[in-house]
Amino acid sequence: MHGYVDCHCHISAADFDQDIEEVVENAKQSGLLALLAVAEHSGEFEKIIDLSQRFPGFIFPCLGVHPVQEVSPEQQRGASLQDLDAALPIIEKYKDHLVAIGEVGLDFTPRYVRADADKENQRQVLIGQAELAKRLDLPLNVHSRSAGRPTIHLLKELGVNRALLHAFDGKPSVALEGVKAGYLFSIPPSIIRSEQQKLVKQLPLESICLETDSPALGPEKQVRNEPKNISISAEYISKVKGVSVETVMELTTQNALRLFPKLKTAVAL
Numbered sequence: 346m347h348g349y350v351d352c353h354c355h356i357s358a359a360d361f362d363q364d365i366e367e368v369v370e371n372a373k374q375s376g377l378l379a380l381l382a383v384a385e386h387s388g389e390f391e392k393i394i395d396l397s398q399r400f401p402g403f404i405f406p407c408l409g410v411h412p413v414q415e416v417s418p419e420q421q422r423g424a425s426l427q428d429l430d431a432a433l434p435i436i437e438k439y440k441d442h443l444v445a446i447g448e449v450g451l452d453f454t455p456r457y458v459r460a461d462a463d464k465e466n467q468r469q470v471l472i473g474q475a476e477l478a479k480r481l482d483l484p485l486n487v488h489s490r491s492a493g494r495p496t497i498h499l500l501k502e503l504g505v506n507r508a509l510l511h512a513f514d515g516k517p518s519v520a521l522e523g524v525k526a527g528y529l530f531s532i533p534p535s536i537i538r539s540e541q542q543k544l545v546k547q548l549p550l551e552s553i554c555l556e557t558d559s560p561a562l563g564p565e566k567q568v569r570n571e572p573k574n575i576s577i578s579a580e581y582i583s584k585v586k587g588v589s590v591e592t593v594m595e596l597t598t599q600n601a602l603r604l605f606p607k608l609k610t611a612v613a614l
């Protein structure tokens with residue numbers, strides 16, 4: 346198991362259209378074994394499946410409806426049940442290819458939720474996808490922003506026991522409730538400039554995974570992030586936990602394979 350797993354990455358983003366081959370090659374060179382490609386809306390599902398077939402055994406698809414939907418580059422809104430309805434038939438079609446349902450979750454950033462109804466819509470979309478994941482026997486790849494507590498509480502209420510909380514911005518005490526429920530937390534390279542450093546201190550290594558969230562959440566703001574930056578997360582965690590980068594690599598990869606068992610058969614270990 347010598348290598349990293351990027352548990353949450355937007356490799357289908359237009360940012361990578363021009364040089365995807367090079368991005369994948371650089372990622373492999375820097376020790377990445379596998380990358381989970383998450384979706385935000387049904388419009389990119391086919392592209393993610395195509396990428397997973399173009400880079401078999403390296404790019405693994407996750408399909409889901411993100412709590413925030415883009416109307417235009419300048420305008421976003423909360424997800425609705427119509428967004429989920431559009432996604433469900435495509436998820437069904439590709440269910441055997443998926444390693445998780447995602448990116449799903451709650452985002453209560455004030456500009457996306459103007460009324461309580463918006464929060465309720467997001468909840469319904471998450472509930473629908475948690476039920477789907479249970480039925481398909483898949484874990485969830487979860488986003489939460491300004492909604493750490495409501496997200497963890499809703500997942501627990503729904504009886505979800507396999508979930509990755511990506512770039513969690515809630516309190517460490519809330520994250521530890523998630524740890525008790527068996528959830529894992531993935532740490533992006535932006536950790537080196539973030540306010541969530543306390544979280545890494547408090548999370549047990551058995552509950553930590555690595556991610557890049559590329560092209561977002563890189564080590565430098567406004568600069569395109571890439572999967573090859575996964576080592577920045579590992580190095581940071583190694584310093585905080587006082588263990589070698591090697592140990593962080595091994596443990597986080599073991600954790601990822603435990604949470605996403607479909608990776609096991611496919612990753613060349």
Ligand SMILES: [Zn+2]
Pocket residue numbers: 353354355383448488511558
């Ligand atoms: Zn994401």
